[in-house]
Amino acid sequence: MFEEASEVFDNMFKSSFPLTFIVFIPAVLILVSPLPAEAAHEFTVYRMQQYDLQGQPYGTRNAILNTEARTVEAEVLSRRCVIMRLVDFSYERYQKALRQSAGAVVIILPKNMSTMPQDIVQQFMELEPEMLATETIVPVYFALEDDELLSIYTQTLTSSSSQGSSSAAEVLIHTATANGFQMVTSGAQSKAVSDWSITSLEGRLAGTGGEDLPTIVLVAHYDSFGVAPWLSYGADSNGSGVSMLLELARLFSRLYTYKRTHAGYNLLFFVSGGGKFNYQGTKRWLEDNLDHTDSSLLQDNVAFVLCLDTLGNGDSLHLHVSKPPKEGTPQYALLKELETVVSSQYPEVKFSMVHKKINLADDTLAWEHERFGIRRLPAFTLSHLNSHREAQRSSIMDVRPHVDLRKLSRNTKLIAEALARVIYNLTEKGAPGDLQIFTEQMVQEEQLSSVVDWLTAQPRAAQLVDKDSSVVSTLEYHLGRYLKDVRRHYVKADKRDPEFVFYDQLKQTMNAYRVKPAIFDLLLAVCIAAYLGVIYLAIQVCINSTWFPSMSP
Amino acid sequence: MTLFHFGNCFALAYFPYFITYKCSGLSEYNAFWRCVQAGATYLFVQLCKMLFLATFFPTWEGGAGVYDFVGEFMKATVDLADLLGLHLVMSRNAGKGEYKIMVAAMGWATAELVMSRCIPLWVGARGIEFDWKYIQMSFDSNISLVHYIAMAAVVWMFTRYDLPKSFRLPVTVLLGLCVYKAFLME
Numbered sequence: 001m002f003e004e005a006s007e008v009f010d011n012m013f014k015s016s017f018p019l020t021f022i023v024f025i026p027a028v029l030i031l032v033s034p035l036p037a038e039a040a041h042e043f044t045v046y047r048m049q050q051y052d053l054q055g056q057p058y059g060t061r062n063a064i065l066n067t068e069a070r071t072v073e074a075e076v077l078s079r080r081c082v083i084m085r086l087v088d089f090s091y092e093r094y095q096k097a098l099r100q101s102a103g104a105v106v107i108i109l110p111k112n113m114s115t116m117p118q119d120i121v122q123q124f125m126e127l128e129p130e131m132l133a134t135e136t137i138v139p140v141y142f143a144l145e146d147d148e149l150l151s152i153y154t155q156t157l158t159s160s161s162s163q164g165s166s167s168a169a170e171v172l173i174h175t176a177t178a179n180g181f182q183m184v185t186s187g188a189q190s191k192a193v194s195d196w197s198i199t200s201l202e203g204r205l206a207g208t209g210g211e212d213l214p215t216i217v218l219v220a221h222y223d224s225f226g227v228a229p230w231l232s233y234g235a236d237s238n239g240s241g242v243s244m245l246l247e248l249a250r251l252f253s254r255l256y257t258y259k260r261t262h263a264g265y266n267l268l269f270f271v272s273g274g275g276k277f278n279y280q281g282t283k284r285w286l287e288d289n290l291d292h293t294d295s296s297l298l299q300d301n302v303a304f305v306l307c308l309d310t311l312g313n314g315d316s317l318h319l320h321v322s323k324p325p326k327e328g329t330p331q332y333a334l335l336k337e338l339e340t341v342v343s344s345q346y347p348e349v350k351f352s353m354v355h356k357k358i359n360l361a362d363d364t365l366a367w368e369h370e371r372f373g374i375r376r377l378p379a380f381t382l383s384h385l386n387s388h389r390e391a392q393r394s395s396i397m398d399v400r401p402h403v404d405l406r407k408l409s410r411n412t413k414l415i416a417e418a419l420a421r422v423i424y425n426l427t428e429k430g431a432p433g434d435l436q437i438f439t440e441q442m443v444q445e446e447q448l449s450s451v452v453d454w455l456t457a458q459p460r461a462a463q464l465v466d467k468d469s470s471v472v473s474t475l476e477y478h479l480g481r482y483l484k485d486v487r488r489h490y491v492k493a494d495k496r497d498p499e500f501v502f503y504d505q506l507k508q509t510m511n512a513y514r515v516k517p518a519i520f521d522l523l524l525a526v527c528i529a530a531y532l533g534v535i536y537l538a539i540q541v542c543i544n545s546t547w548f549p550s551m552s553p
Numbered sequence: 554m555t556l557f558h559f560g561n562c563f564a565l566a567y568f569p570y571f572i573t574y575k576c577s578g579l580s581e582y583n584a585f586w587r588c589v590q591a592g593a594t595y596l597f598v599q600l601c602k603m604l605f606l607a608t609f610f611p612t613w614e615g616g617a618g619v620y621d622f623v624g625e626f627m628k629a630t631v632d633l634a635d636l637l638g639l640h641l642v643m644s645r646n647a648g649k650g651e652y653k654i655m656v657a658a659m660g661w662a663t664a665e666l667v668m669s670r671c672i673p674l675w676v677g678a679r680g681i682e683f684d685w686k687y688i689q690m691s692f693d694s695n696i697s698l699v700h701y702i703a704m705a706a707v708v709w710m711f712t713r714y715d716l717p718k719s720f721r722l723p724v725t726v727l728l729g730l731c732v733y734k735a736f737l738m739e
Contacts, residue, residue, distance in 0.1 A: 040682060182681060184681075513680075513681040513682045513683075514682055514683050514684075515681060515682070515683055516683045521555065521557045521558055521561065524558070524561050524688070525557075525560075525561055525564075528561055528564055528565045531565070532564070532565075532568045532569070532572065535569055535572055536572050539572060539573065
């Protein structure tokens with residue numbers, strides 16, 4: 001047969017060149033064509049943070065992966081993708097995977113965080129900063145769990161835990177029946193994003209009664225932070241602060257509309273970006289206002305700066321200061337008014353002042369007021385957290401259920417009352433401590449609730465919010481409804497010595513392909529060879545028997 | 554799964570044909586071209602069937618769950634053309650005695666293998682993802698080789714005029730089974 005076939009091909013070659021061309025080029029093209037393969041399962045994965053802050057790299061450095069999946073129980077982890085579920089997650093296992101030079105780590109999170117028991121959530125919250133503190137070459141991904149992913153995990157678990165414990169025959173059978181999974185990400189290697197600008201917004205309410213009025217500045221940062229940027233919703237920290245700021249803006253703009261209640265203080269509201277990255281927005285804003293402009297509200301008479309950070313829960317309020325306020329200053333007045341309001345109107349709240357000196361040797365500043373303190377502006381931060389190192393300030397577990405709306409509105413009312421007493425100088429005028437300036441209906445809980453809901457509906461990591469983002473424009477619109485002179489302020493990292501560098505490839509699509517181990521192919525080849533041999537023998541027997549006498553050669 | 558896997562499936566599908574060709578002594582009779590002609594007839598018959606189906610049997614509108622017995626029955630009847638094609642090959646093609654059967658069946662089955670199995674195997678078995686269906690497909694082609702040999706033999710028997718009458722009925726029944734096999738499976 002081959003002779004005839006080769007005759008045919010010879011004729012084809014001799015006849016004309018174009019014919020052979022036509023025959024061979026498609027064959028070659030088909031041979032080298034890339035294959036669009038269908039995966040067993042395709043799902044979205046979110047990468048761990050990757051950023052440089054003041055030259056120091058943090059987080060994972062790598063984005064691509066194309067490795068076989070294993071779970072932590074397996075013996076050999078090197079160059080494999082280790083899959084872990086949140087319930088089984090622990091720092092030792094994570095370290096074990098990294099020590100054995102695993103190819104990648106994928107952590108599966110439940111779709112609904114509130115189904116997790118509290119201690120696991122707490123433990124994970126505390127581990128997040130540790131995971132980020134060291135720079136890892138290994139890409140770490142987070143995926144939300146669904147049924148397919150769970151089944152992939154259980155299959156990988158059974159095959160991983162049975163390795164190394166059985167005889168050769170069992171291993172053979174195992175390879176024939178087991179299902180391995182190959183995890184592949186589509187997407188390129190991560191690289192630094194150039195020219196990323198962080199946006200901040202400011203707006204003001206001008207006071208009445210002459211020039212050179214004292215200014216009160218209210219600040220809250222709107223971005224959020226977590227171990228994975230796409231999963232950091234930042235409900236309490238700092239969605240609560242932003243919604244409170246908007247509510248205060250609304251209240252005081254109403255008061256300032258009427259001549260009778262128009263006070264002699266300028267109010268400056270600042271919604272800052274890059275807060276979780278050492279308050280970059282505030283830093284640049286201060287530089288621009290104090291160093292580069294001739295006249296600015298910040299340069300003249302600043303009464304105090306109040307930063308709002310994480311106020312959506314808890315029954316305590318802490319006023320963090322870097323220098324205890326001296327008697328007779330406006331800051332001291334605010335401190336006293338807060339104490340008065342708390343003691344007479346909200347006795348269930350525990351109020352205290354926390355004094356922490358600014359430590360410039362630290363990698364990052366503690367609270368936002370320290371930025372102002374460095375520039376010699378009197379500032380403090382109000383928060384229900386006792387320490388800036390609390391894990392909930394930078395966790396992906398900080399989702400909407402973490403904000404208790406009644407406590408948020410109570411805190412809003414408290415702060416509004418204290419501010420009003422300072423602005424209108426009520427204590428000097430003899431107003432009693434339990435005089436309620438804002439009645440129940442004035443602080444609108446629905447407004448607070450809808451703002452918090454909107455803020456927590458999308459991730460607000462600083463790497464994801466650029467100047468065209470809807471978060472920024474919606475905030476600008478809201479501020480514009482109540483305040484005048486709403487302006488944007490941009491921060492770009494310095495070219496030669498950048499304070500912050502962000503990297504891309506934070507969200508990827510990962511494909512899980514069902515694969516069989518290589519031994520399976522060999523096994524199959526052996527089986528097929530045996531089968532063909534049997535067929536050959538069978539046909540020979542048939543031919544050589546008396547069934548087809550005329551066909552025997 | 555890999556090129557190796559593709560090679561495995563291809564071997565599983567193709568080698569029995571090769572073995573059959575070699576061992577049945579067809580190579581001694583220079584029957585290669587005749588097999589190719591049989592294959593060409595297969596292509597022609599399939600083309601006619603497709604045109605016929607497309608023209609006379611519009612797509613059946615209706616619920617997805619109910620099986621349209623009558624429609625599918627008519628479609629299966631068109632498969633009678635397969636039998637006619639086999640008969641055509643065997644009557645026109647030179648070839649002595651029982652060789653006609655083998656030639657026709659080999660050519661027919663090889664053409665079917667090439668047309669309907671090569672491309673899925675190439676595209677599917679070479680990918681990363683593994684699926685048992687490719688091995689199934691290759692094995693299926695072995696079975697269809699045997700099936701076509703049997704079908705050609707029955708057709709030949711049907712056309713023999715010196716067949717004893719008692720054999721007529723089983724032969725007819727077998728022929729009918731061949732045609733409506735796919736229909737009966739549903």
